[in-house]
Amino acid sequence: MIELLRLRKDEAGSTAIEFAIVATTLLIIIFGIVDIGRALYAYDWVADAARQGTRFAIVRGQTCSGLSSGCPAQASDVNAYVAGLTLGIDSGQVTVTSGCYLGSAYVSALPCATPESVQVQVQYNFKFLSPLAYRSWTMRSTSQRVVQD
Numbered sequence: 001m002i003e004l005l006r007l008r009k010d011e012a013g014s015t016a017i018e019f020a021i022v023a024t025t026l027l028i029i030i031f032g033i034v035d036i037g038r039a040l041y042a043y044d045w046v047a048d049a050a051r052q053g054t055r056f057a058i059v060r061g062q063t064c065s066g067l068s069s070g071c072p073a074q075a076s077d078v079n080a081y082v083a084g085l086t087l088g089i090d091s092g093q094v095t096v097t098s099g100c101y102l103g104s105a106y107v108s109a110l111p112c113a114t115p116e117s118v119q120v121q122v123q124y125n126f127k128f129l130s131p132l133a134y135r136s137w138t139m140r141s142t143s144q145r146v147v148q149d
Contacts, residue, residue, distance in 0.1 A: 028130075028132065031129060031130045032130060032132075034129065034130075035128050035129055035130045038126075038129070039126060039128070039137065041088065042089060042124060042126045042139060043126075043139055045085075045086075045087075045088075045089055045124075046122050046123075046124045046139045046140070046141045047141040048085075049082050049085050049094075049096075049122045049141070050120050050121065050122040050141040050142060050143040051141075051143045052081075052082070052085060053078050053081060053082045053096060053098065053120040053122065053143070054118050054119070054120040054143040054144065054145045055145065056070070056073060056077075056078060056081045057073045057077075057078050057098060057110060057111075057112070057118040057120060057147075058112075058117075058118050058145050058146065058147050058148050059148060060072050060073035060077070060111065061073075061111055061112055061113065061114060061147040061148070062111045062112065062113050062114075062147075063114070064111070072110075072111035073110055073111055074109075074110050074111065075097075075098050075099075075109055075110050077110075078096060078098045078110065078120060079096045079098075082094065082096045082120075082122060083096075089124065090127075093124055093125040093126075093127075094122065094123070094124050095122070095123040095124075096120065096121070096122055096123075097120070097121045097123075098110055098118065098119065098120045098121070099118075099119055100112035100113070100116045100117070100118060100119075100147075101116060101117050101118075101119050101144065102115065102116050102117070112147045113147065114147055114148075115146075115147075116146075116147055117144050117145055117146045117147065118144065118145055118146075118147060119142060119143070119144040120142070120143050120144075121140060121141070121142040121143075122140070122141050122142075123138060123139070123140045124138070124139045124140075125137075125138055125139075126138075126139055
């Protein structure tokens with residue numbers, strides 16, 4: 001009985017150390033899952049914002065009429081439209097570039113004429129919360145569609 005009590009005294013404080021190791025591991029895993037979820041959301045948002053920005057510009061070509069705003073679409077209109085789509089995204093880290101292309105050759109700035117296509121590229125600098133991950137990740141998506149009048 002005395003030997004059993006002596007063994008229990010030797011293990012005093014080991015519970016706190018075990019708890020610290022397990023709690024640290026669990027918190028790293030939880031923050032990693034949160035960061036991965038945020039990154040996936042941001043990556044999906046960047047791709048969708050490029051597609052929606054391109055669609056906004058193609059229906060507002062040079063011969064656009066009858067639409068309430070941004071007709072014909074300028075680069076500033078596309079930037080404002082994409083900035084309006086930011087939900088859960090730091091809009092200060094979003095960069096939008098757009099232009100008119102004929103095939104793969106750059107033609108001019110917006111608005112685009114009928115045979116040309118609009119290309120919109122959205123770039124987002126994603127910052128991780130976890131101190132163990134990369135500090136930032138630059139996400140890019142490009143969408144290109146033909147102008148419809």
